[in-house]
Amino acid sequence: MPEQFEALRLELRNSGIAPVYVERTIAELTAHLADLESAARAAGFVGAEAERMARAQLGDDRAIAAAVLGRPELLAWSTRYPRVAYCLQSAATIGTLPGLPIVYCIEHRPGLARWGVSLGLAVTIVGSIMAALNALIVLV
Amino acid sequence: MAQTNPPFLSGVPELLVLRMLSGREMYGYEIVKAMRLVTGEAIGFGEGVIYPVLHSLEETGALKARRKSVNGRERVYYGVTSKGKRRLEHLSGEWKRVSTGVNSALGGALGDAEHA
Numbered sequence: 001m002p003e004q005f006e007a008l009r010l011e012l013r014n015s016g017i018a019p020v021y022v023e024r025t026i027a028e029l030t031a032h033l034a035d036l037e038s039a040a041r042a043a044g045f046v047g048a049e050a051e052r053m054a055r056a057q058l059g060d061d062r063a064i065a066a067a068v069l070g071r072p073e074l075l076a077w078s079t080r081y082p083r084v085a086y087c088l089q090s091a092a093t094i095g096t097l098p099g100l101p102i103v104y105c106i107e108h109r110p111g112l113a114r115w116g117v118s119l120g121l122a123v124t125i126v127g128s129i130m131a132a133l134n135a136l137i138v139l140v
Numbered sequence: 141m142a143q144t145n146p147p148f149l150s151g152v153p154e155l156l157v158l159r160m161l162s163g164r165e166m167y168g169y170e171i172v173k174a175m176r177l178v179t180g181e182a183i184g185f186g187e188g189v190i191y192p193v194l195h196s197l198e199e200t201g202a203l204k205a206r207r208k209s210v211n212g213r214e215r216v217y218y219g220v221t222s223k224g225k226r227r228l229e230h231l232s233g234e235w236k237r238v239s240t241g242v243n244s245a246l247g248g249a250l251g252d253a254e255h256a
Contacts, residue, residue: 021195021199024191024195024216025191025192025195027214027216028167028168028191028216029188029191031167031168031169031213031214031215032168032169032172032187032188032191034213035169036169036187057186057187058186058187058188059185059186059187059188059189060186063186063188063189064186064188064189064191064192067188067189067192067193068191068192070192071192071193071195071196073196073199073200074192074195074196074199
């Protein structure tokens with residue numbers, strides 16, 4: 001039954017309604033529709049007629065969407081205050097940048113360790129050769 | 141964005157919802173049934189529009205919601221908070237003031253019509 005309200009869900013999401021309220025609206029509408037259908041069946045209506053009556057009583061998607069969108073307090077925080085959200089997002093990005101090399105090093109520990117050892121050995125060998133050559137020059 | 145009510149009627153759905161919930165906790169379908177019963181079905185609306193009203197009141201702290209499983213079905217029950225009780229008193233006062241004014245205007249208009 002929730003797929004009945006898929007178009008409504010999309011419209012509310014795209015209009016910036018807080019996801020928590022979008023999902024709750026859909027869940028509560030679904031339960032409400034089931035209650036209305038049960039009541040219609042109890043009143044003697046059957047099958048498609050009970051479903052049609054229940055849907056009419058619940059109201060169409062456009063009216064429900066208009067009622068939700070008419071309440072700005074249900075908008076997502078980032079939609080209500082886009083500039084603040086944008087600034088916070090930028091600050092978070094800038095704050096994260098210096099940490100990225102550290103995170104990279106932690107993630108690539110084994111490879112970096114191998115490179116470190118190789119580089120250390122190379123420096124030691126080249127240094128030793130240079131020192132030996134230097135000694136030979138001095139002695140000769 | 142669409143405005144569902146003219147501004148001067150904007151407090152009526154809140155007033156009715158808070159009044160219905162002032163006695164006990166209810167879920168959406170129950171609230172609508174109770175509203176239809178106490179208003180003698182004088183107010184017609186698509187029942188689905190009750191949820192934005194409930195969520196809005198919850199967001200402003202006038203209602204609190206809690207999930208409860210009843211007969212295997214998950215329900216969201218709403219109850220009035222102390223802030224909601226204060227809001228109900230305020231809205232009731234406003235409504236009485238407006239309705240007194242409208243009634244007296246109608247009375248005056250009817251009186252004038254009778255004199256003419």
